[in-house]
Amino acid sequence: MDLAYLAQLPEAEFVERRHRVLEQMQDNSAFIIFTETEKRRNNDCDYLFRPDSYFWYLTGFAEPKAALLLIKRAGQIESVIFVRAKDPLMEIWNGRRLGVECAAGQLHVDQAYDIEELATIFAEKTQNLTACYYAQGWQAWGDELVGGVFSDVIDWRPMLAEMRLIKSTAEIALIQQACHISALAHIRAMKQTRPNRYEMEIEGEIQHEFTRFGSRFPSYNSIVASGDNACILHYNENSAVMKDGDLLLIDAGAEFAYYAGDITRTIPVNGKFSEPQKALYELVLTAQKEAIQLLVPGNSIKKTNDRVIEVLTEGLVRLGILHGNVETLIQEKAYRQFYMHGLGHWLGLDVHDVGDYSQERSRPLEIGMVITVEPGLYISRDADVPEEYKGIGIRIEDNLLITEYGNKNLTSGCPKEIADIEAIMAS
Numbered sequence: 088m089d090l091a092y093l094a095q096l097p098e099a100e101f102v103e104r105r106h107r108v109l110e111q112m113q114d115n116s117a118f119i120i121f122t123e124t125e126k127r128r129n130n131d132c133d134y135l136f137r138p139d140s141y142f143w144y145l146t147g148f149a150e151p152k153a154a155l156l157l158i159k160r161a162g163q164i165e166s167v168i169f170v171r172a173k174d175p176l177m178e179i180w181n182g183r184r185l186g187v188e189c190a191a192g193q194l195h196v197d198q199a200y201d202i203e204e205l206a207t208i209f210a211e212k213t214q215n216l217t218a219c220y221y222a223q224g225w226q227a228w229g230d231e232l233v234g235g236v237f238s239d240v241i242d243w244r245p246m247l248a249e250m251r252l253i254k255s256t257a258e259i260a261l262i263q264q265a266c267h268i269s270a271l272a273h274i275r276a277m278k279q280t281r282p283n284r285y286e287m288e289i290e291g292e293i294q295h296e297f298t299r300f301g302s303r304f305p306s307y308n309s310i311v312a313s314g315d316n317a318c319i320l321h322y323n324e325n326s327a328v329m330k331d332g333d334l335l336l337i338d339a340g341a342e343f344a345y346y347a348g349d350i351t352r353t354i355p356v357n358g359k360f361s362e363p364q365k366a367l368y369e370l371v372l373t374a375q376k377e378a379i380q381l382l383v384p385g386n387s388i389k390k391t392n393d394r395v396i397e398v399l400t401e402g403l404v405r406l407g408i409l410h411g412n413v414e415t416l417i418q419e420k421a422y423r424q425f426y427m428h429g430l431g432h433w434l435g436l437d438v439h440d441v442g443d444y445s446q447e448r449s450r451p452l453e454i455g456m457v458i459t460v461e462p463g464l465y466i467s468r469d470a471d472v473p474e475e476y477k478g479i480g481i482r483i484e485d486n487l488l489i490t491e492y493g494n495k496n497l498t499s500g501c502p503k504e505i506a507d508i509e510a511i512m513a514s
């Protein structure tokens with residue numbers, strides 16, 4: 088089976104999204120969006136290209152150097168795509184291009200032009216229009232192009248972020264697949280972890296599992312952090328030798344059809360949790376499970392996190408890591424030295440997906456949102472705590488779809504009970 092085939096959303100969905108944008112635009116206005124450019128890694132080697140998420144969302148077009156222009160003039164609408172022209176020599180060296188001739192038909196837009204003609208055509212097509220929707224500050228040359236023609240620039244990000252926040256049925260299917268592949272990769276990592284292997288070998292095992300199921304990229308750089316490396320939240324050196332007796336925190340998610348999975352699991356390098364590791368792990372797991380119960384329509388990430396903070400603070404006092412009155416400790420934010428990040432974030436085309444959270448993440452959850460739930464505890468080597476808890480970092484992260492019934496855990500295929508993890512690691 089051609090894996091690229093798996094990566095398609097229905098074409099009608101891109102058309103429908105553009106129509107929703109056009110509907111929201113004021114009359115006599117233009118809308119322009121550019122994709123990412125290729126990025127140089129060193130000398131003449133580029134990073135592998137990945138389209139801009141907003142641009143992909145509206146076009147389903149994955150080549151670099153492209154732009155989409157939408158026009159609404161006296162109620163009449165027009166959609167125009169700008170792409171790289173076909174070039175036999177460049178295509179022999181660097182890969183196929185859709186080209187101008189096929190672009191309009193394939194992408195279901197009214198017209199297509201060579202991207203090199205963008206400035207001329209943009210000026211022509213936008214004559215006498217009063218405003219332009221554009222995300223300023225993304226590309227300097229884009230700012231110049233739009234700023235040269237329009238004084239009234241409206242940021243399209245709030246509009247598009249709201250659209251991206253509520254996922255369609257087809258998008259949910261792709262996110263579910265990204266989550267499923269991510270879960271399989273974590274299970275492989277559990278089976279492959281043992282003392283004296285390098286963290287990056289486990290990163291490789293994860294990547295191997297991703298590609299087996301059509302995921303070319305991780306949705307962010309995989310974090311494979313053993314011992315107190317786990318206390319560096321976005322650790323990605325992945326270069327240490329994993330030691331017997333340490334924990335291993337793996338935060339890795341597959342990107343499937345440009346949609347992200349985002350799972351964290353924390354496992355014992357030697358396959359068995361020690362008693363102090365167990366105590367901290369069970370505390371994070373209890374907090375995470377309680378959060379999952381609470382992340383339902385109408386509730387907010389903030390309210391849920393308040394409960395997580397209570398559970399964690401109570402537990403830290405019970406374990407002798409914090410001392411004092413629980414309520415006072417919460418007021419003083421004593422937990423911040425051990426739990427210093429948020430409970431979760433939107434998930435979609437970007438791992439930290441776009442969308443307004445409102446003040447302190449107090450926005451009520453709605454059906455069709457996808458979020459992560461990822462409490463953690465990170466006890467640094469020099470924390471003033473009982474010796475047995477030092478140098479331990481634990482995070483447990485799942486991905487939830489908010490539904491009319493509450494939520495659906497999209498990453499439930501990835502074990503997180505101590506007994507289940509130990510059983511997999513022993514197999």
Ligand code: GLY
Pocket residue numbers: 307338349432438461484
């Ligand atoms: N992997 C980044 C995060 O969990 O937010």
Ligand code: MN
Pocket residue numbers: 338339349350351484
């Ligand atoms: Mn993560």
Ligand code: MN
Pocket residue numbers: 349432459461484
């Ligand atoms: Mn996350």
